[in-house]
Amino acid sequence: MPVVSEQLDNFFNEKMKEYPTRRSFLVPMLLYTQDELGYLSPDAISYLAQKTGLPEIEIRNVISYYSMLTMKPRGKFNVQVCTNISCMLRGGEEIFQHCKQQLGIGHKQTTADKVFTLEEVECIGACSWAPAMQVNYDFHENLTPAKVDKILESYEKKAAQ
Amino acid sequence: MPDVTITVDGKKLTAPGGTLLIEACKRVGIEVPAFCYYPGLSLQAACRMCLVEIEKMPKLQTACTVPITDGMVVTTESEKVKQARKSMLELVLGNHPLDCPVCDAGGECELQDMTFKYGAADSRYMEGKLHKDEQQWSPVVFFDRPRCILCYRCVRVCGEGMDVWALGVQGRGVSSVIAPNQEDHLECEECGMCIDICPVGALTSGAYRYKTRPWEMKHVGTICTHCGDGCKTTLGVRRHDTGMQIVRGDNRDKSGINGDFLCIKGRYAFDFTDHRARITQPLVRKDGHLRPASWEEALEVVAHEFRDVRESKGGAAIGVIGSTRTTNEENYLLQKFARLVLQTNNIDHHRTADFPALAAALKGKDGATAGMRDVFSAPAMLLIGNDPTDQHPLLAWQIRSNVRLHKARLYLANTQPIKLRRQAAVFAHIADGGYAALLKFLAGDDSATATLLRDGTPRETLIALRDKIKAEPDLIIMFGAEIKGADVQALAAFAASLPKARLIALADYANSRGASDMGLYPDLLPGYTASADHFAREWDAQLPAQPGMSLAQMTKAAADGRLKAMYVVGSNPVARFDFDPFVLTKPFLVVQDMFLTNTAAIADVVLPVACAYEKSGTFTNSAGDLQQVQKAGDLAGVKPDFEIIVRIAERMGFDVRKLVPFGREGVRADMGQSRGAQSGEADRHYVWLKAQNLEPKMSPLDPQALFDEIQRVVPGYQISRAALFSGTEVRTHALTAGNGGTSAGTDLIRSSNDTLFTSGTLGRYSHALNSVMENRRRAPAGAAAD
Numbered sequence: 001m002p003v004v005s006e007q008l009d010n011f012f013n014e015k016m017k018e019y020p021t022r023r024s025f026l027v028p029m030l031l032y033t034q035d036e037l038g039y040l041s042p043d044a045i046s047y048l049a050q051k052t053g054l055p056e057i058e059i060r061n062v063i064s065y066y067s068m069l070t071m072k073p074r075g076k077f078n079v080q081v082c083t084n085i086s087c088m089l090r091g092g093e094e095i096f097q098h099c100k101q102q103l104g105i106g107h108k109q110t111t112a113d114k115v116f117t118l119e120e121v122e123c124i125g126a127c128s129w130a131p132a133m134q135v136n137y138d139f140h141e142n143l144t145p146a147k148v149d150k151i152l153e154s155y156e157k158k159a160a161q
Numbered sequence: 162m163p164d165v166t167i168t169v170d171g172k173k174l175t176a177p178g179g180t181l182l183i184e185a186c187k188r189v190g191i192e193v194p195a196f197c198y199y200p201g202l203s204l205q206a207a208c209r210m211c212l213v214e215i216e217k218m219p220k221l222q223t224a225c226t227v228p229i230t231d232g233m234v235v236t237t238e239s240e241k242v243k244q245a246r247k248s249m250l251e252l253v254l255g256n257h258p259l260d261c262p263v264c265d266a267g268g269e270c271e272l273q274d275m276t277f278k279y280g281a282a283d284s285r286y287m288e289g290k291l292h293k294d295e296q297q298w299s300p301v302v303f304f305d306r307p308r309c310i311l312c313y314r315c316v317r318v319c320g321e322g323m324d325v326w327a328l329g330v331q332g333r334g335v336s337s338v339i340a341p342n343q344e345d346h347l348e349c350e351e352c353g354m355c356i357d358i359c360p361v362g363a364l365t366s367g368a369y370r371y372k373t374r375p376w377e378m379k380h381v382g383t384i385c386t387h388c389g390d391g392c393k394t395t396l397g398v399r400r401h402d403t404g405m406q407i408v409r410g411d412n413r414d415k416s417g418i419n420g421d422f423l424c425i426k427g428r429y430a431f432d433f434t435d436h437r438a439r440i441t442q443p444l445v446r447k448d449g450h451l452r453p454a455s456w457e458e459a460l461e462v463v464a465h466e467f468r469d470v471r472e473s474k475g476g477a478a479i480g481v482i483g484s485t486r487t488t489n490e491e492n493y494l495l496q497k498f499a500r501l502v503l504q505t506n507n508i509d510h511h512r513t514a515d516f517p518a519l520a521a522a523l524k525g526k527d528g529a530t531a532g533m534r535d536v537f538s539a540p541a542m543l544l545i546g547n548d549p550t551d552q553h554p555l556l557a558w559q560i561r562s563n564v565r566l567h568k569a570r571l572y573l574a575n576t577q578p579i580k581l582r583r584q585a586a587v588f589a590h591i592a593d594g595g596y597a598a599l600l601k602f603l604a605g606d607d608s609a610t611a612t613l614l615r616d617g618t619p620r621e622t623l624i625a626l627r628d629k630i631k632a633e634p635d636l637i638i639m640f641g642a643e644i645k646g647a648d649v650q651a652l653a654a655f656a657a658s659l660p661k662a663r664l665i666a667l668a669d670y671a672n673s674r675g676a677s678d679m680g681l682y683p684d685l686l687p688g689y690t691a692s693a694d695h696f697a698r699e700w701d702a703q704l705p706a707q708p709g710m711s712l713a714q715m716t717k718a719a720a721d722g723r724l725k726a727m728y729v730v731g732s733n734p735v736a737r738f739d740f741d742p743f744v745l746t747k748p749f750l751v752v753q754d755m756f757l758t759n760t761a762a763i764a765d766v767v768l769p770v771a772c773a774y775e776k777s778g779t780f781t782n783s784a785g786d787l788q789q790v791q792k793a794g795d796l797a798g799v800k801p802d803f804e805i806i807v808r809i810a811e812r813m814g815f816d817v818r819k820l821v822p823f824g825r826e827g828v829r830a831d832m833g834q835s836r837g838a839q840s841g842e843a844d845r846h847y848v849w850l851k852a853q854n855l856e857p858k859m860s861p862l863d864p865q866a867l868f869d870e871i872q873r874v875v876p877g878y879q880i881s882r883a884a885l886f887s888g889t890e891v892r893t894h895a896l897t898a899g900n901g902g903t904s905a906g907t908d909l910i911r912s913s914n915d916t917l918f919t920s921g922t923l924g925r926y927s928h929a930l931n932s933v934m935e936n937r938r939r940a941p942a943g944a945a946a947d
């Protein structure tokens with residue numbers, strides 16, 4: 001029994017054919033799996049090890065290299081606030097502090113209701129619209145504390161649905 | 162690639178184009194410092210210690226990755242280079258503690274040496290050091306993270322070299338950390354390769370850590386006493402109350418056939434030597450109990466009984482069982498003692514490979530066998546049966562390295578899905594008991610396929626296997642104990658039909674091959690000689706006429722009461738052959754061993770012996786490579802088997818000179834010439850020694866005196882002394898140059914299927930091996946650590 005959905009498993013099997021070696025497909029597989037499960041569980045690691053024919057330790061090596069991959073469960077929405085140079089100059093630090101306050105959690109922490117995880121991140125490539133943050137795969141730019149409040153509220157609603 | 166010429170520090174040197182600069186420099190004796198580079202492993206270029214200046218290149222280059230090209234001009238030690246290395250060291254030391262005096266690697270640390278040379282003790286870094294407490298990953302492997310300089314040698318040697326892939330790098334940049342495969346512990350082969358390759362004190366071994374300092378030891382290169390592969394292991398010894406204690410095993414000079422390699426047994430399982438259960442005093446049974454006795458007393462009892470039985474019942478009432486872990490000299494001496502002194506042909510040993518059948522098949526075929534080194538360089542290899550990863554770790558390493566570094570082709574046929582299939586070009590997973598059918602099939606009998614097939618192995622695989630093997634211009638064929646008797650003949654015939662094929666029969670123990678070559682058989686004298694004439698002449702003695710009994714026959718005779726005395730040297734037949742111990746209580750039983758084994762426990766006299774690490778002599782590995790065994794440890798109270806046998810003979814009133822040729826007056830014999838140097842009654846041995854420019858040995862207890870005789874009379878052992886004494890292996894050829902006699906009792910051949918962590922009696926008394934086994938029982942394989 002694959003840990004991921006049958007659909008995703010089939011997708012992996014199909015896509016795998018396009019790669020010269022199975023391990024080349026590892027990082028995309030990790031991302032897809034994480035998107036589906038929320039994090040890379042021990043079961044998911046064994047599953048991917050089997051799929052790629054790599055030892056489990058190699059899968060963990062790769063996961064540990066990328067900060068966007070995690071072996072710990074996260075909230076439904078992963079709020080990643082950029083505090084790198086452009087954002088910092090335009091108030092990124094304050095945005096991060098504001099998020100901390102609003103959510104009541106710190107860097108890499110998750111709210112009790114498991115809705116939000118907060119992270120301070122390096123440049124997310126949105127410098128022209130700094131300060132910026134990314135929630136899962138969505139970008140939010142030219143932030144102000146008030147704007148952040150609205151954004152968080154909208155996600156709160158989504159989570160409740 | 163064609164040769165190119167380059168200039169390094171003003172010296173011209175020529176080497177094949179494409180050679181790595183760092184290797185080219187070595188050729189002219191210039192050492193470029195390197196942490197991450199390691200010969201034979203993939204290139205990493207992580208440490209940048211090897212930076213050098215190359216003319217016409219704007220920046221410093223890493224010598225470990227630059228292939229040389231014609232006309233290159235290189236400077237390895239300029240001010241610029243020194244400054245760069247110093248800065249690299251400053252970075253490396255950013256996280257490294259500066260406490261060499263309390264580090265296990267102090268005194269033999271590459272980082273310590275480099276820091277001393279380039280002087281980077283001051284640092285401009287203000288950041289705190291990343292600290293993490295030391296961790297124990299397995300009974301063997303300890304990791305001290307702060308000392309790690311992230312050279313990744315350990316990761317590569319475990320993955321690429323061992324094919325275990327138990328170590329990984331987690332995180333990135335300065336917070337990268339080496340991690341074990343089970344998150345907080347290791348499950349692996351425990352070979353210690355990662356530990357010995359670590360340039361610093363980050364990885365240390367449970368066996369050695371914090372026991373001593375490198376400069377307090379004396380280092381002795383000798384041969385591993387465990388499996389039949391013959392790795393050279395360097396033992397570090399230190400003075401101790403009871404003699405010399407062995408505290409470490411490694412392969413620091415890399416001069417053996419094993420190069421860098423040692424498995425857990427060669428590296429750590431020397432520790433049986435100081436096990437508490439070791440016997441250090443002879444034991445003689447009195448009133449039903451084994452009681453300590455003096456050597457004088459014990460030897461007298463043995464000599465008296467042996468002589469008594471020989472005189473009253475004849476030699477045929479005495480049986481002898483020899484060892485697969487005593488030296489060639491001791492094995493040769495034991496069978497000579499049995500035949501000359503005890504007057505019996507009842508001599509056998511634990512057979513684990515059918516060498517006699519191979520000797521019969523290969524007689525006179527020069528070059529039909531291969532050595533352990535050849536397995537690293539042959540373009541193609543065929544392995545039938547056996548599981549070298551467990552039973553012949555060095556052989557497995559040679560095979561893997563050959564495939565990885567030379568793109569050699571490996572063909573496998575096995576009833577089990579053994580691990581080496583990962584390296585195989587073709588793996589034929591054949592049906593249980595299918596080896597005989599396989600040989601028929603290889604020989605062209607297609608009807609044999611039916612009985613060979615097993616689910617998952619299609620017919621085409623077998624056909625491909627045969628076609629490819631037949632097309633190989635140069636092949637080494639290795640086979641396990643599954644192939645014996647007529648199958649050996651069939652295999653040798655198949656080999657003879659190929660353009661060039663060389664054979665290796667795999668036997669279990671360190672000197673299994675030596676025991677066989679030296680004639681520990683009831684029906685074979687040394688060199689696979691079936692007829693007694695040759696040796697009767699050489700020894701100038703009458704050999705017992707009655708045919709000898711094999712081990713199985715001796716047991717039966719003991720049960721029937723026909724066997725009145727038994728002499729068991731370094732063997733434990735009770736445990737090994739599931740003997741009913743009661744059978745062996747009937748005859749007068751003498752056992753020579755290190756421990757009170759099941760057999761020793763029921764003996765009448767137990768004589769405590771020195772192990773292979775405590776004496777000198779020679780071993781012949783499975784492949785016929787002869788190597789020198791050197792005395793490293795020393796334990797008060799025990800004696801080498803050699804000395805014990807000579808002393809028993811002496812007490813039995815035998816002229817010891819006839820057993821071990823020593824002194825100037827040897828044995829006189831007719832040399833068969835009427836004129837010249839060899840005319841009349843002359844001492845054959847003395848004449849031979851002179852001709853070889855060898856000195857007569859002065860003591861009957863000197864094994865070399867007997868090696869002289871072995872070299873003179875055992876076919877296939879005519880080797881170069883200079884090569885042997887220089888510490889390398891020399892090839893012997895008893896299988897091809899011998900007399901090719903076969904031995905009855907093919908059914909007695911059985912492998913004990915030792916694993917990586919067992920090793921017969923020695924394994925039972927090794928703390929390192931036992932702790933690994935125990936650890937495995939606690940943490941079932943495959944279970945996650947969390």
Ligand code: SF4
Pocket residue numbers: 302318319320323325326327328347349350351352353354355356
């Ligand atoms: S001891 Fe050997 S098998 Fe285990 S991690 Fe080290 S190199 Fe790998």
Ligand code: SF4
Pocket residue numbers: 308309310311312313314315316339355358359360361363364
């Ligand atoms: S543990 Fe030793 S061998 Fe492994 S990366 Fe660190 S310093 Fe290198």
Ligand code: SF4
Pocket residue numbers: 385386387388389390391392419423424425426427428553554555556
């Ligand atoms: S491979 Fe065999 S000879 Fe080599 S170290 Fe291991 S047990 Fe000893």
Ligand code: FES
Pocket residue numbers: 082083084085086087088122123124125126127130131132
């Ligand atoms: S610095 Fe924040 S997006 Fe680039």
Ligand code: FES
Pocket residue numbers: 194195196197198205206207208209210211212223224225226
């Ligand atoms: S040895 Fe060349 S970079 Fe490490």
